[in-house]
Amino acid sequence: MSVEYIITALVGAAAGAGGGYVLHNYISSKRVEGAKDLADRILEEARKDAQAERKEYMLQAQDEILVLKKEVQDEYKDRDKDVKKREAKVQEKEERLETKTDKLNQKDSELVALEKRLSRHERSLTEKEEQLDQMTAEQNHKLEEISGLTAEEAKQRLLTEVESQTRHESAKMIRQIEMEAKETADRKAKEVLASAVQRYSGDFVAENTVAAVTLPSEDMKGRIIGREGRNIRALEAATGVDLIIDDTPETVVLSAFSPLRRQIAKMALERLISDGRIHPARIEDVVKKVEQEMDVKLREIGEQATFDAGVHGIHPDIIRLLGQLQYRTSFSQNVLQHSLEVSSLCGIMAAELGLDQKKAKRAGLLHDIGKAVDHEIEGPHALIGADLAKKYGEGKDMIHAIAAHHEDQPPTTILAVLVQAADSLSGARPGARKELLENYVKRLEELEGIATGFEGVAKAYAIQAGREIRVMVDSERVDDDQTHILCKDISQKIEENMTYPGQIRVTCIRERRAVGYAK
Numbered sequence: 001m002s003v004e005y006i007i008t009a010l011v012g013a014a015a016g017a018g019g020g021y022v023l024h025n026y027i028s029s030k031r032v033e034g035a036k037d038l039a040d041r042i043l044e045e046a047r048k049d050a051q052a053e054r055k056e057y058m059l060q061a062q063d064e065i066l067v068l069k070k071e072v073q074d075e076y077k078d079r080d081k082d083v084k085k086r087e088a089k090v091q092e093k094e095e096r097l098e099t100k101t102d103k104l105n106q107k108d109s110e111l112v113a114l115e116k117r118l119s120r121h122e123r124s125l126t127e128k129e130e131q132l133d134q135m136t137a138e139q140n141h142k143l144e145e146i147s148g149l150t151a152e153e154a155k156q157r158l159l160t161e162v163e164s165q166t167r168h169e170s171a172k173m174i175r176q177i178e179m180e181a182k183e184t185a186d187r188k189a190k191e192v193l194a195s196a197v198q199r200y201s202g203d204f205v206a207e208n209t210v211a212a213v214t215l216p217s218e219d220m221k222g223r224i225i226g227r228e229g230r231n232i233r234a235l236e237a238a239t240g241v242d243l244i245i246d247d248t249p250e251t252v253v254l255s256a257f258s259p260l261r262r263q264i265a266k267m268a269l270e271r272l273i274s275d276g277r278i279h280p281a282r283i284e285d286v287v288k289k290v291e292q293e294m295d296v297k298l299r300e301i302g303e304q305a306t307f308d309a310g311v312h313g314i315h316p317d318i319i320r321l322l323g324q325l326q327y328r329t330s331f332s333q334n335v336l337q338h339s340l341e342v343s344s345l346c347g348i349m350a351a352e353l354g355l356d357q358k359k360a361k362r363a364g365l366l367h368d369i370g371k372a373v374d375h376e377i378e379g380p381h382a383l384i385g386a387d388l389a390k391k392y393g394e395g396k397d398m399i400h401a402i403a404a405h406h407e408d409q410p411p412t413t414i415l416a417v418l419v420q421a422a423d424s425l426s427g428a429r430p431g432a433r434k435e436l437l438e439n440y441v442k443r444l445e446e447l448e449g450i451a452t453g454f455e456g457v458a459k460a461y462a463i464q465a466g467r468e469i470r471v472m473v474d475s476e477r478v479d480d481d482q483t484h485i486l487c488k489d490i491s492q493k494i495e496e497n498m499t500y501p502g503q504i505r506v507t508c509i510r511e512r513r514a515v516g517y518a519k
Contacts, residue, residue, distance in 0.1 A: 171481030215250045234280035238287040239265035260327035298323030309343040309365045315392035321372040345422035363401040382406045468505040
């Protein structure tokens with residue numbers, strides 16, 4: 001190719017490129033103008049649509065405003081009516097208040113007038129009281145001059161006379177009321193108690209704290225003691241008793257506070273003596289066998305006691321405890337025999353009163369069951385017995401009767417009172433219990449001292465082994481009615497200050513003697 005051809009081609013290409021650019025610019029300007037016209041038309045249409053919608057919204061808003069305005073006007077009218085009604089009511093109340101105010105003002109004026117009249121009356125009364133006080137003072141002064149006593153002295157004398165007269169009248173009333181009450185209660189109680197005591201004739205068994213075992217020969221003492229005392233030590237250790245071997249011929253004394261242990265030791269020693277083989281191992285075997293036999297014997301004794309009392313259905317453990325009471329004493333009175341007595345007395349009194357005789361006998365038989373174990377358990381034997389009765393399924397009445405027979409609990413049932421009374425009867429009957437002479441004399445002296453400590457008592461004598469005290473009163477200082485009060489006071493003080501079985505009868509005697517001499 002030549003250079004000219006190339007140049008011509010290049011010029012042609014440049015011219016084509018320029019024409020294409022011009023053509024492109026023309027077409028682009030035409031498109032822009034068309035887009036502007038279209039956009040103007042769209043905007044114009046949008047403006048028209050917006051104005052139409054605006055008018056439409058304006059019209060709707062005006063309609064809603066009119067509706068709301070009407071509603072507000074209606075509500076205002078209703079409220080206006082309510083306000084007018086309330087105003088009318090308020091006005092009516094104001095009128096009534098004004099009427100009441102007028103009435104109150106009228107009453108106030110009346111009260112003021114009444115207060116003025118009362119003030120005048122008070123002043124008048126005050127003046128009259130002053131005049132009366134003055135006249136009373138003058139009269140008192142004249143009376144003091146006439147009687148020779150001051151007002152205080154006269155008042156004291158009057159009070160003394162009134163007190164004396166009142167005590168005299170109260171003593172009469174007390175005496176009359178008590179006599180009326182006792183006409184029926186005392187008669188019936190005495191009949192029941194007397195019948196129970198007369199119908200019961202029980203034995204009395206006295207136990208000591210020692211038991212004697214007779215030996216076949218004097219040589220047996222050495223065999224009982226054993227080499228270096230080993231036999232006697234083994235026997236004391238196994239039985240819990242003290243063996244006393246002294247110069248008493250052919251006798252060994254067993255000493256123990258527990259009659260049960262003493263009995264076991266006595267039986268064991270008698271068997272060892274009859275057997276002849278006495279050494280520590282043999283002693284232990286014999287004591288064990290005797291204890292087993294004693295356990296069987298206790299059950300037999302308990303069963304016999306329940307049979308004698310006519311009581312059935314008792315727990316076997318309680319029967320064994322009843323057997324142990326055979327070897328327990330209280331104030332030298334055998335506890336099992338005492339329990340049988342109480343059972344019998346309870347049954348007799350229950351029959352007289354129309355109560356359950358079997359239940360009464362059962363309560364009387366079991367009332368001292370706690371004494372079988374009171375050396376092992378701390379506490380009053382009545383409460384211990386109640387716990388045992390509860391443990392072995394006795395009823396609530398039975399448990400309470402056992403617990404209350406010594407006032408450890410206040411008696412609240414007739415059965416408890418029956419057991420309490422029967423227990424006192426059994427312990428208080430002649431010969432039932434023994435006490436040391438020293439304590440006996442001390443109790444009598446204390447009894448007489450309580451009685452002579454009262455004003456108006458001349459002498460006091462304890463009789464009937466301390467079951468009764470007779471009080472001689474000074475007839476010049478104590479009248480008949482005061483004697484009755486004095487008797488009650490002495491009885492109450494004896495109850496508060498002394499401990500004694502049964503009851504003590506207090507008899508106050510007042511007599512007037514006239515002595516003359518014929519010459």
